[in-house]
Amino acid sequence: MSLLRSITSGLRSLFRKDQVSHELDEELDGFLEMAAEEKMKQGMTHKDALRAVRLERGSLDISREVIRSAGWESFVETCWQDLRYGARSLAKNPGFAAVAVLTLALGVGTNTIIFSIIHAVLLTPLPYRDSGRLVVIYDRETRATGLSKLMDLYHDFKEYREYSRSFDRLAGMTWVRGNPTLTGFGGSKEVRQAQVTLDFFSLLGVSPALGRTFAQEDMARACTVVLAYPFWRDTLGGQEHMIGGTIRLDDQACEVIGVMPQTFTFFPAETELWTLINSNNRFERDPLHHDLAIYAHLKPGVSIPAALAELTLLHDHGNEHQRHAVETQPIVLPLQEELTWLAGANLRLSLIVLFSAVSALLLIACVNVANLLLTRSLARQRELAIRAALGSGTPRLIRQLLTEGLLLSLSAAALGIFLAIGVIHLFNIAHPIALPLGATVRINAPVLFFTAGLSVLTTALFGFVPAWKASKIDVMEVLKTNGQSTTQGVGHRMVGRTLIVAQVTLSLVLLTVAGLLIESVVHFASVPLGFAANRVATMTISMPPRTYAEDVDRARIYERIFDQLQALPGVQAIALSSVVPFRPIYGFDALEVEGQPPRTPETAHHDSGLISVSPQYFAALGISLLAGRAFNADDQLQTEPVAIVNEALVKKYFDGEGPLGRHLRSFGAPREHNPWRRVVGVVADEKTGNPFQEMSWLRTPCVFLPVAQVPPARGTLLIRSSVDLMSMGNIVQSQISRLDPRIPISNLQNLEQLLVKEHFAYPRFRALVVGCFAGFALLLAVIGLYGVLSQVVAQRTHEIGVRRSLGAQARRILWMVLKEGMSLVVLGVGLGAVTAWFLARFLGSLLYGVKSNDPMTLAAVSFLLVVAALAATLVPARKAMRVDPIVALRYE
């Protein structure tokens, strides 16, 4: 109540200032008159009476001021005065204001940009119900390949769902079980499906935009699907009456029961429809050989370790007879962390590094502005001294200076936000890096709040030192010297120098980090991959399962496709592989080698990849054949089963002995599909990506099988061509349609661009951005150094003039200034080197082929910094050298 009255009355004084002040005047005048009348009754004249009252009751003018400044609104008013005064004084010195605002805007803007990404990626909860309690459950391999995230057996999923007490709900989902072919909407098309269990959508708690999601009744139906919004709109025509209708997938009628909202997204983001793992599914028929990822909702109060302990028990209990029991253990991860990881294994660390970099940049900007203000406060000493002499207390002076600082940083924040909006707009258009699902980077309320907080913080950072120095002004001294102070206190110069050292230190750290990251990218890009990706188009081809159920059918159609495509103009080589080159090969297969002790489940290592390739595969990708022969037209379904192995496999399974002529087969596969195969060739390793670590290449042991003998249902067509790769799609599709219109091709990509996108985009983006920040930092540090030295030279002009007239050589003067500047730089570089050496170790997995304490990098960036600083020092130093003693002394 009283607070409310105070606020309303204060606001009234602020906004109806004239009326309030008029009322106060009237009240005080009334007081005076009444008191005077009293006196006049005792016989005084009016004039004497007024005088007597003033004597007795104090000056009413002073009273008026006391009353006015008693309320809180007077604080607001003085702030407003300070602001206007500050704006005027900044406008008087537009150069200074522009440099300060631009410097700060750079710091605040870059911070806003990086924070908006961090906010979107790491701080915004996932758009699912109670997303904080959503986890993903995988299996972790405990030996062999060391892969740490495997999908779980459907068998385990059922065990967990039945017996686990840690979760409200569990759902399974898989996206790797092949994609169906959609027919009837303008040709055959492969659609990206995710197969989910009944509870998948209810687990996420997202309702469909149209229709419904899966329900119990669908378990008994042959095929029901839920569509993704873009797929429904763009491919199927986006009509609402489609709900309840059917689409044909792999020659099967599937009922459309719902469409998810446009905003709904889950991994993998490209999913076009979800199908249900129903009662009559392959998963149900053979739960031990089908796997999926499990997503679950923790019960309130259940911790991840507790849930994991329970799952581990269930896992060991339910898998006594399985490879899974001896080779894997479950792991439980927060879903948010997992989705961030899926978008980029080092995304979290990258963002932290970027944020540290922009924080350092902001600090440097603050130091720069602090130095500028310090210089200015020197020039304003007289003005401040006069204000102090007229009665402004120290707190009042500091408040004035801080208000000016706030004015600077708020202008900078406004400018910085504009900068950030522009950059984020570009970022969202250009998509330089993949972000986790549903993460949209934008300037929203929390980001603005962050920026506002940042400007207040920066004001405190850069405004504190100058304000504190100004408050210690010696009024008498300043006024006596008539403001033309030619020397400044030692303390004053010390502060400026300390700030320069701090700037150089921070810049060196940033430059070192940028240097290490750039070097890593260069190293990483120059590793020979073992294959040539240039001028190769890749696309996915899938065989409709009903028509091409038999190996012999697929082998035959592949051969016809090769012949057809080979005849196209510009096609140099055409190959098929069951995997995409350089994509991680999950070594899921265990091998038996003839002549070596037979394997048992206890001794089998699931560490090798089995890949079907066509005869031209090695030639098309430029993979060297080291021994024996490549596949050829004689390797057919009816001829002797053959295999080609890579170096990594030779090393692992043959102890370096000659593998040619030896026999091997897959362990544990059904006998009829798994004959002994004779090794006919050895090829060099092709590097493949490591799914668990960014910037890392793996050499997985691989067995290559001829497509003619083991024809995959889905594969990657690789076409080396001299014509435009992206135009290949339609040509290839029309050629294949001529053979069989039901065979779809999809995912046309340029292999080289795909390689860049999947492996080089993140490291390059990171190195580029940190490099830019380091460049800004260097620029700011050099400007700061130049500013301080110029000021020093200007202030010492008189002294230099005296020295010159006493016979000092010009070279000595030059050396004097150089020494002053470079000693600060060298000190900063030394401190920076120590700091960088200490901090760079946290870069860890972001580095490739270079150690965090690499002395060459440190030497190179130090050299760069010293050269830049030398250039900045030379300008004022040469100016000092040219000081004319006559002119300098005449000013006295």
Place this chain on the structure above:
Amino acid sequence: MSAKPSDLVQGTLDMLILKTLALEPTHGYGIAVRIEQMSKGVFRLNAGSLFVAIQRLQRDGPINGEWKSSENNRRAKYYLLTDQGRKRLSSEMREWGRQVTAIARILEAS
């Protein structure tokens, strides 16, 4: 007006203003005069401190002001006690009584 007016005991001005207004609503000068009369000229209020206190009390809620015309046809702002003011006055008087007794006890203890 024989003796020189003395300064108010710290913190008692609010209470005195409230007490004055509890007898009868009046204007600023009226308050000053009444306090002077009742104290037999011991307390003479300075206009500045009086009006600062009035403004503060008005904002905090114990008193309300309204413009009226005074006895000799002059427009003046009359202040009156609110319910909150009455409560505050009685609690301040109680507290004051306690303090005075306590101080007296200490002084008599010699």
